[in-house]
Amino acid sequence: MLTVSEVLVFFVLSLLLIEFLKLQWMRRRFPPGPTPYPFFGNLLQMNFRIHHEHLKKMAKIHGNIFTLWLSKTPVVVLQGFQAVKEGLTARAEDVAGRPENRIFHVLTQGNGVLFSNGHLWKQQRRFGMATMRKMGVGKKAQDYLLQEEAAHLVEYLQKTNGKPLDPAMPVIHMVSNIISSIMFGHRFSRDDENFHRLIESFDVIATFLNSNSFFMYELSPWLACHFLPSVKKMKSCLDFVKDLLAKELESHKGKRKLDENQNFIDYYLDEIDKTKGDADATYDEENLIQTIGDLFIAGTETTATTLLWALLYMVIYPDIQGKVHKELDAVVGCSHVFCYEDRKRLPYTNAVIHEIQRYSNILLIALPRLSVKDTELLGYHIPKNTVILANIDSVLADPGKWETPDQFNPGHFLDKDGNFVKREAFLPFSIGHRVCMGELLARMELFVIFSTLLQAFTFTLPEGVKEVNTKFVFGSTMKPPPYQLCAIPR
Numbered sequence: 001m002l003t004v005s006e007v008l009v010f011f012v013l014s015l016l017l018i019e020f021l022k023l024q025w026m027r028r029r030f031p032p033g034p035t036p037y038p039f040f041g042n043l044l045q046m047n048f049r050i051h052h053e054h055l056k057k058m059a060k061i062h063g064n065i066f067t068l069w070l071s072k073t074p075v076v077v078l079q080g081f082q083a084v085k086e087g088l089t090a091r092a093e094d095v096a097g098r099p100e101n102r103i104f105h106v107l108t109q110g111n112g113v114l115f116s117n118g119h120l121w122k123q124q125r126r127f128g129m130a131t132m133r134k135m136g137v138g139k140k141a142q143d144y145l146l147q148e149e150a151a152h153l154v155e156y157l158q159k160t161n162g163k164p165l166d167p168a169m170p171v172i173h174m175v176s177n178i179i180s181s182i183m184f185g186h187r188f189s190r191d192d193e194n195f196h197r198l199i200e201s202f203d204v205i206a207t208f209l210n211s212n213s214f215f216m217y218e219l220s221p222w223l224a225c226h227f228l229p230s231v232k233k234m235k236s237c238l239d240f241v242k243d244l245l246a247k248e249l250e251s252h253k254g255k256r257k258l259d260e261n262q263n264f265i266d267y268y269l270d271e272i273d274k275t276k277g278d279a280d281a282t283y284d285e286e287n288l289i290q291t292i293g294d295l296f297i298a299g300t301e302t303t304a305t306t307l308l309w310a311l312l313y314m315v316i317y318p319d320i321q322g323k324v325h326k327e328l329d330a331v332v333g334c335s336h337v338f339c340y341e342d343r344k345r346l347p348y349t350n351a352v353i354h355e356i357q358r359y360s361n362i363l364l365i366a367l368p369r370l371s372v373k374d375t376e377l378l379g380y381h382i383p384k385n386t387v388i389l390a391n392i393d394s395v396l397a398d399p400g401k402w403e404t405p406d407q408f409n410p411g412h413f414l415d416k417d418g419n420f421v422k423r424e425a426f427l428p429f430s431i432g433h434r435v436c437m438g439e440l441l442a443r444m445e446l447f448v449i450f451s452t453l454l455q456a457f458t459f460t461l462p463e464g465v466k467e468v469n470t471k472f473v474f475g476s477t478m479k480p481p482p483y484q485l486c487a488i489p490r
Contacts, residue, residue, distance in 0.1 A: 041069030112290030
């Protein structure tokens with residue numbers, strides 16, 4: 001006769017076998033991939049982290065479209081330029097959704113532009129892009145804002161008198177103030193405690209989204225909330241952000257003058273008034289606060305990280321920095337105030353900026369998409385509500401598209417005569433219907449700020465420092481490890 005413990009073991013083993021067989025039955029409907037196991041899927045094989053190196057190894061075995069399982073959730077991965085381009089554009093409307101993960105719901109309640117879906121997403125995105133155009137993104141009006149913030153940074157660096165400094169905080173403050181000026185109509189003082197805490201809170205939230213804690217929360221929200229300090233910290237930061245943005249909104253409502261829109265909040269409040277009574281309108285204060293948060297976190301994190309890599313590469317590759325100096329001196333001189341149009345006259349500088357984006361590859365994997373209907377990707381049937389991941393790293397380092405993918409080489413963006421050339425595999429902002437809505441602003445920021453800094457300074461390693469660690473810090477964006485440099489006035 002079987003003992004209680006033997007019955008229990010038999011029951012558990014039977015349950016595991018049933019779960020295993022269920023997964024094997026389900027996976028027949030999807031592209032091939034590594035064998036998933038009960039409860040965890042492939043999470044154990046991936047160490048509870050979606051890492052681009054893991055994806056690269058799996059693609060060599062299973063092909064450029066394959067399936068991973070996060071617990072019981074199938075995730076279709078697109079690897080390499082051709083797979084990413086075709087997968088996200090051939091049926092772009094079919095794969096324009098966002099997964100409705102538990103944590104995404106905690107963060108956004110389905111509002112805003114980053115993780116919303118359907119009619120709400122389309123309306124919020126359309127309004128956001130139209131409003132940024134009205135506010136001058138892509139035009140000279142926006143150049144003035146960028147020039148002002150770049151000048152503040154130059155002034156700060158000049159005061160260091162060439163002594164070693166960590167550029168992280170001044171760069172992050174500058175980029176955050178650009179977004180603040182667009183969203184709120186004002187910038188923050190470097191000494192403002194709320195500003196520091198806002199930046200820190202966004203960093204905590206962004207880092208959480210690509211951490212082990214994210215997957216633990218998806219597996220068991222109750223356990224994660226009670227036993228993971230990172231979840232409590234993320235929720236505390238989220239509460240602070242929403243509270244601060246709500247106070248900013250109330251302040252605008254009190255000072256607002258109708259038909260005198262000066263910033264994003266003004267335009268949005270105007271739209272709320274205009275669409276009152278419209279059953280199809282999704283404009284309300286909850287969506288406004290979430291959209292501001294979305295644009296703030298996306299616009300600050302990515303641009304600031306790219307600029308930090310830019311400065312690091314300039315000290316690592318002084319010969320390339322010297323060529324940028326030479327072009328700037330020859331074409332615009334030492335007192336020129338940069339605008340985005342200047343990129344057409346500065347092909348080498350423009351090529352260096354593009355190569356910084358390609359080589360630093362700060363996102364690695366684009367934000368997840370979701371199939372909103374049954375569709376087909378690269379010859380495979382993809383059921384509705386399937387999560388799709390595009391490995392941007394595999395595009396920006398695709399050996400079939402780049403001559404020296406593993407080297408920092410501005411020549412990738414220059415022809416034999418030194419003219420700037422566009423490359424179809426340059427997709428740092430992703431592609432398809434969910435392409436980054438702040439792409440143009442980011443391009444403007446990178447060009448104007450980088451050119452202004454290189455015009456004003458020569459960046460060097462501190463005396464005695466011979467080598468710098470360039471292994472990225474894994475997170476929501478791939479940041480460089482902390483480093484110091486010297487900004488020597490030219």
